[in-house]
Amino acid sequence: MQSTAAQTGAGSFLSTIIMFVLIFLIFWLLIIRPQQKRQKERQKMLDSVKKGDKVITIGGVHGTVVGMDEKTLLIQIADNVKVKYERSAVSQIIREGVDSPSS
Incomplete structure (x- = not known):
C-alpha cells in the first residue's frame, strides 16, 4: 500500500517539475527572448550613429x-x-x- 502512495507522490512531484519547466519556457519565449532581441537591435542602432x-x-x-x-x-x-x-x-x-x- 505504501509503495503505491510513494509512486503517486513521485509522479506528482515529477509532473510539478515538468509544469514549472514548461511555464519557464513559455515565459522565456514570450517575454525574455523578444526583449533581448530589441536590446540587440537598439545597441546596433546606437553603434551606427x-x-x-x-x-x-x-x-x-x-x-x-x-x-x-x-x-x-x-x-x-x-x-x-x-x-x-x-x-x-x-x-x-x-x-x-x-x-x-x-x-
Whole structure:
C-alpha cells in the first residue's frame, strides 16, 4: 500500500517539475527572448550613429550629431547651440531617403 502512495507522490512531484519547466519556457519565449532581441537591435542602432546623422532623443529633442566619443554625442539643436547627450539618450536616427521606424 505504501509503495503505491510513494509512486503517486513521485509522479506528482515529477509532473510539478515538468509544469514549472514548461511555464519557464513559455515565459522565456514570450517575454525574455523578444526583449533581448530589441536590446540587440537598439545597441546596433546606437553603434551606427555617425557625424551628420539627424537624431531624436528620448526627450523629443531633434538635432544633428556634430561630435562624438565612446559614450556621448554632441548634438547641434540650433545655430550655435550644441548639447552633449549620452548615446543611450538617442531614440531614433533619421536618415534621408530611408524609412525610419516609428517608435
